Amino acid sequence: xxxxxxxxxxxxxxxxxxxxxxxxxxxxxxxxxxxxxxxxxxxxxxxxxxxxxxxxxxxxxxxxxxxxxxxxxxxxxxxxxxxxxxxxxxxxxxxxxxxxxxxxxxxxxxxxxxxxxxxxxxxxxxxxxxxxxxxxxxxxxxxxxxxxxxxxxxxxxxxxxxxxxxxxxxxxxxxxxxxxxxxxxxxxxxxxxxxxxxxxxxxxxxxxxxxxxxxxxxxxxxxxxx
Amino acid sequence: xxxxxxxxxxxxxxxxxxxxxxxxxxxxxxxxxxxxxxxxxxxxxxxxxxxxxxxxxxxxxxxxxxxxxxxxxxxxxxxxxxxxxxxxxxxxxxxxxxxxxxxxxxxxxxxxxxxxxxxxxxxxxxxxxxxxxxxxxxxxxxxxxxxxxxxxxxxxxxxxxxxxxxxxxxxxxxxxxxxxxxxxxxxxxxxxxxxxxxxxxxxxxxxxxxxxxxxxxxxxxxxxxxxxxxxxxxxxxxxxxxxxxxxxxxxxxxxxxxxxxxxxxxxxxxxxxxxxxxxxxxxxxxxxxxxxxxxxxxxxxxxxxxxxxxxxxxxxxxxxxxxxxxxxxxxxxxxxxxxxxxxxxxxxxxxxxxxxxxxxxxxxxxxxxxxxxxxxxxxxxxxxxxxxxxxxxxxxxxxxxxxxxxxxxxxxxxxxxxxxxxxxxxxxxxxxxxxxxxxxxxxxxxxxxxxxxxxxxxxxxxxxxxxxxxxxx
Numbered sequence: 001x002x003x004x005x006x007x008x009x010x011x012x013x014x015x016x017x018x019x020x021x022x023x024x025x026x027x028x029x030x031x032x033x034x035x036x037x038x039x040x041x042x043x044x045x046x047x048x049x050x051x052x053x054x055x056x057x058x059x060x061x062x063x064x065x066x067x068x069x070x071x072x073x074x075x076x077x078x079x080x081x082x083x084x085x086x087x088x089x090x091x092x093x094x095x096x097x098x099x100x101x102x103x104x105x106x107x108x109x110x111x112x113x114x115x116x117x118x119x120x121x122x123x124x125x126x127x128x129x130x131x132x133x134x135x136x137x138x139x140x141x142x143x144x145x146x147x148x149x150x151x152x153x154x155x156x157x158x159x160x161x162x163x164x165x166x167x168x169x170x171x172x173x174x175x176x177x178x179x180x181x182x183x184x185x186x187x188x189x190x191x192x193x194x195x196x197x198x199x200x201x202x203x204x205x206x207x208x209x210x211x212x213x214x215x216x217x218x219x220x221x222x223x224x225x226x
Numbered sequence: 227x228x229x230x231x232x233x234x235x236x237x238x239x240x241x242x243x244x245x246x247x248x249x250x251x252x253x254x255x256x257x258x259x260x261x262x263x264x265x266x267x268x269x270x271x272x273x274x275x276x277x278x279x280x281x282x283x284x285x286x287x288x289x290x291x292x293x294x295x296x297x298x299x300x301x302x303x304x305x306x307x308x309x310x311x312x313x314x315x316x317x318x319x320x321x322x323x324x325x326x327x328x329x330x331x332x333x334x335x336x337x338x339x340x341x342x343x344x345x346x347x348x349x350x351x352x353x354x355x356x357x358x359x360x361x362x363x364x365x366x367x368x369x370x371x372x373x374x375x376x377x378x379x380x381x382x383x384x385x386x387x388x389x390x391x392x393x394x395x396x397x398x399x400x401x402x403x404x405x406x407x408x409x410x411x412x413x414x415x416x417x418x419x420x421x422x423x424x425x426x427x428x429x430x431x432x433x434x435x436x437x438x439x440x441x442x443x444x445x446x447x448x449x450x451x452x453x454x455x456x457x458x459x460x461x462x463x464x465x466x467x468x469x470x471x472x473x474x475x476x477x478x479x480x481x482x483x484x485x486x487x488x489x490x491x492x493x494x495x496x497x498x499x500x501x502x503x504x505x506x507x508x509x510x511x512x513x514x515x516x517x518x519x520x521x522x523x524x525x526x527x528x529x530x531x532x533x534x535x536x537x538x539x540x541x542x543x544x545x546x547x548x549x550x551x552x553x554x555x556x557x558x559x560x561x562x563x564x565x566x567x568x569x570x571x572x573x574x575x576x577x578x579x580x581x582x583x584x585x586x587x588x589x590x591x592x593x594x595x596x597x598x599x600x601x602x603x604x605x606x607x608x609x610x611x612x613x614x615x616x617x618x619x620x621x622x623x624x625x626x627x628x629x630x631x632x633x634x635x636x637x638x639x640x641x642x643x644x645x646x647x648x649x650x651x652x653x654x655x656x657x658x659x660x661x662x663x664x665x666x667x668x669x670x671x672x673x674x675x676x677x678x679x680x681x682x683x684x685x686x687x688x689x690x691x692x693x694x695x696x697x698x699x
Contacts, residue, residue: 009488011493012485012488012489015492015493016492018496080481080482080484087402101485102491103488103491104524105491106495107496153558179558180585180588181589182555182585182586182589182591183558183592186596189559189561189562189563192561192562195565196561214508214516215498215511215512215516215518215519216512216515223695224468
């Protein structure tokens with residue numbers, strides 16, 4: 001899997017490239033629009049991550065040019081602007097996803113994986129994490145064979161965390177998936193729900209599955225990691 | 227008409243002044259004319275007495291009194307000229323008296339005799355029984371060789387009086403008419419001159435921070451008003467510039483902060499991933515990450531505000547039921563309240579259709595509820611009400627929390643405003659939630675206000691126009 005990263009801010013590019021390489025992706029970095037477009041034309045990449053504010057050719061122009069030539073390649077837009085109008089315009093010209101700076105790397109990775117239709121995008125009806133069983137159809141949750149009653153929001157939260165076991169989800173990501181944009185900035189609601197969820201899922205068991213990573217977010221683990 | 231308006235005051239002053247001057251002029255004219263005419267009449271009577279004395283009585287010793295009488299009658303013909311002439315000797319004997327005048331306006335025999343007087347010449351106005359006034363001039367004639375005579379000559383004052391009355395009537399009728407014409411004409415002129423002011427005022431009232439690009443109408447009259455409207459327009463242009471600059475600054479600043487925040491966050495997350503970290507270091511990294519998140523949140527909110535200020539293209543305006551939105555939002559936030567033992571009661575049973583950006587209006591409900599939860603102590607209660615009032619949808623969030631001090635109330639919707647340390651608490655909010663509420667409301671043509679009694683609680687009111695079926699498809 002080869003990813004083209006068009007980003008003029010060298011440090012941002014380094015961080016993303018480092019993280020993606022750690023996930024065993026091949027990453028090419030292009031520091032400006034013109035060069036990025038030429039690279040996109042020269043090689044058939046699996047994914048393009050495109051910053052919008054670029055010297056030379058702007059990100060939107062690169063997006064349009066690439067789309068004219070290649071309808072297939074997924075394109076993830078990175079931007080420091082998140083105006084509704086910009087967003088719509090870029091989706092219309094063929095962007096597949098949209099990420100606003102500053103973002104947690106985990107968030108970028110989840111989106112990259114989703115776009116590549118690869119990795120643990122678990123589509124089976126039953127998710128298993130450790131001794132926890134989540135039935136997505138009947139919305140039943142069992143731990144060690146014992147049924148756990150959850151509210152629908154608690155279920156959505158647990159289900160979301162269980163899609164990528166071990167991955168840390170930021171509060172912003174959780175809010176966007178489980179609630180909606182209107183709750184942005186209200187991250188303490190996530191803490192409250194996680195606390196309730198923890199009381200139901202973890203409190204009665206010696207092995208704790210829900211993990212808090214301070215300053216980053218929450219993750220659901222199978223209990224083998226510390 | 228407004229008694230303090232410029233047009234009223236101008237016209238009042240000008241009409242008052244002109245009326246005063248007119249009254250003064252008329253009075254002077256009337257009195258002066260009266261004085262002049264009476265004097266003239268008196269003077270001609272005196273002249274006649276002198277003539278009689280000098281030409282006839284001076285020679286009475288040689289001619290005899292009968293001659294004087296007949297000559298007086300011949301020369302002056304007092305009956306034909308409606309005059310009165312009488313010559314009386316000092317001992318009281320009548321030498322001559324004129325006959326009844328042709329018009330019969332007075333009877334000469336009834337004219338009383340002047341009492342003896344030491345003065346040589348004198349005059350008097352005599353009111354006669356017929357209602358007429360006779361102006362009589364008298365002359366005491368004394369010389370050696372005759373016993374002394376009193377010569378009287380008189381004429382009716384009535385023609386003068388009636389002329390003066392006529393003048394008075396004309397002035398009394400003409401003056402109010404002139405004042406009315408002056409007032410109405412002056413008012414029309416002033417109105418005409420002030421119409422551009424009226425237009426400028428009306429337009430200026432409509433200009434707010436959201437339509438600063440509009441300009442006042444310019445009256446192309448070449449006068450002070452044209453200059454005024456040009457200067458006002460230049461002032462609005464400067465305001466517009468300043469406003470744009472400050473908006474652009476907020477937008478640019480929040481934009482420029484994003485890249486360094488991305489780098490900070492990325493590097494810190496990277497460090498944090500190292501499994502071999504000491505717990506203390508991990509804790510410090512976590513603390514830094516929390517602050518990065520807080521900064522990001524502030525940047526996010528500032529950016530949202532600057533977009534709302536810029537009047538971001540109104541995407542996704544739909545019609546929906548505000549009551550239903552409030553109810554579901556309250557349910558979603560219920561756990562947050564329960565966590566503090568606070569109960570949220572929701573009174574929103576009637577449908578309240580409004581038009582707007584649903585996601586943004588939901589944010590209004592979220593921010594208001596969040597605010598109420600934050601400042602209500604444990605075991606408190608919050609009431610959420612949505613109901614239609616006089617063509618408006620009213621959303622109320624009332625809590626029985628710590629309230630807002632009176633002096634802080636006008637500022638709660640200002641950016642970064644914090645009532646005090648206890649209110650900011652450890653919630654980590656930057657004081658932007660309520661200003662976002664305000665901005666969203668403004669973008670929807672809604673009003674928002676806060677009422678509070680310290681220690682008893684606060685109430686926030688949002689007033690949105692109700693959506694009729696026809697508008698905003």
